[in-house]
């Protein structure tokens with residue numbers, strides 16, 4: 112199945128199409144094989160996945176670095192220049208890059224643009240009461256869904272550079288194996304938390320797919336997008352819930368202000384219930400480049416290990432592969 116077909120079958124979004132690789136076709140075959148594909152990715156999670164699958168055959172640039180909120184991010188002039196030189200642009204899609212919709216749509220008219228998360232079947236996507244007509248874009252929180260995204264990236268790379276297909280295919284298969292191992296580790300450490308404590312309270316609603324994958328209740332102060340305002344009523348509801356259910360830890364996110372999380376902790380304290388910050392999670396952005404947490408696998412490993420440890424479960428201090436906390 113071609114990517115074009117995959118994307119055009121989506122009922123929800125037809126904003127982006129993977130155009131034919133016109134630019135690549137202009138070069139003689141020998142030169143094409145020698146020059147790495149120039150890929151621009153929006154988020155770090157997408158960029159890392161392209162690197163995993165593309166290997167030496169790609170050069171990848173992420174527009175959004177650590178701590179950057181994709182819901183609010185606007186492209187810079189440098190970003191526009193990078194996109195105008197790209198052989199392939201890979202976005203998350205599903206309206207994650209809300210402020211970049213227009214520019215991505217413009218580029219789709221002349222460059223290959225893939226909205227990778229839109230490869231996830233609609234039946235597997237969630238809506239949200241405060242997010243009418245749109246799907247929850249945070250599909251990277253479930254390794255099984257991210258594997259669907261990885262396969263769409265593999266197919267797009269093959270379409271743009273068919274002669275490198277064997278490498279893309281074998282690296283994608285290896286990445287699938289690592290995602291499966293990550294999923295198994297996540298299920299194990301999260302399952303070590305006592306059932307009543309399997310509640311994840313965070314700054315915004317980025318963890319619905321995580322909750323669904325591992326059977327956790329998830330609650331965000333803000334909605335799906337950080338652009339929504341958190342009402343005082345929402346904060347007071349969550350404070351009551353923390354007190355009633357005796358929940359001892361809530362989590363800050365690296366790409367979202369901790370102001371609302373601190374309001375929760377103060378609200379609970381005013382009712383005589385102590386709540387701690389269980390740690391900082393990577394919700395919509397990864398850790399620093401060059402660290403394990405700055406990779407997709409490391410980001411999720413950090414999250415599940417931090418969550419399990421903070422809520423009374425047992426998790427290895429340095430995570431799935433003993434790599435957490437080195438060099439960061």
Ligand SMILES: [Zn+2]
Pocket residue numbers: 182249315316317335336337394395
């Ligand atoms: Zn988000």
